[in-house]
Amino acid sequence: MVFKGLDEAVKDYNWAEHAAVMIDIETNEVWTDIFCGCGEYKVYHSDDVKHVLTKHAIYPKQYQTDKVTLKELCLEVLMNVSNN
Numbered sequence: 001m002v003f004k005g006l007d008e009a010v011k012d013y014n015w016a017e018h019a020a021v022m023i024d025i026e027t028n029e030v031w032t033d034i035f036c037g038c039g040e041y042k043v044y045h046s047d048d049v050k051h052v053l054t055k056h057a058i059y060p061k062q063y064q065t066d067k068v069t070l071k072e073l074c075l076e077v078l079m080n081v082s083n084n
Contacts, residue, residue, distance in 0.1 A: 003074050004029045006067055013053065014064045021052040021065075023074050025081055030074060050077050 004027065012032035013019045018040065020033045026048040033042050038056045052073050055063040 001075065001078075002028065003071060006030050006071060006074075008032075010065055010067050010070055013055070013070075016055075018056045020054045021070065021073075023050050023052050023077055024048050025050055025078060028074075030070070050081065052077055 003023070009021050009030045009032045012034060013021055016032070016034040018035040018037060020035070020041070021030065022033060022044070023030050024046075030052070035041070053065065053070065057063045
């Protein structure tokens with residue numbers, strides 16, 4: 001399965017201290033929301049947008065991901081949605 005934006009999502013997630021990877025389950029588009037602090041979040045008003053991975057870290061290099069891991073997590077989200 002192909003996920004659009006996966007490379008950029010990994011790069012943005014690994015760069016940021018506070019980040020959340022999201023997926024649109026209709027289009028298979030993946031992206032990273034980057035935040036300035038722990039108390040921030042984004043609300044999506046579409047049932048097609050699902051959370052994949054989040055970090056709030058003072059030392060972001062301790063919480064890295066890679067393309068293979070993120071793809072597996074995206075597939076897990078899709079499987080959970082299809083099972084519900």
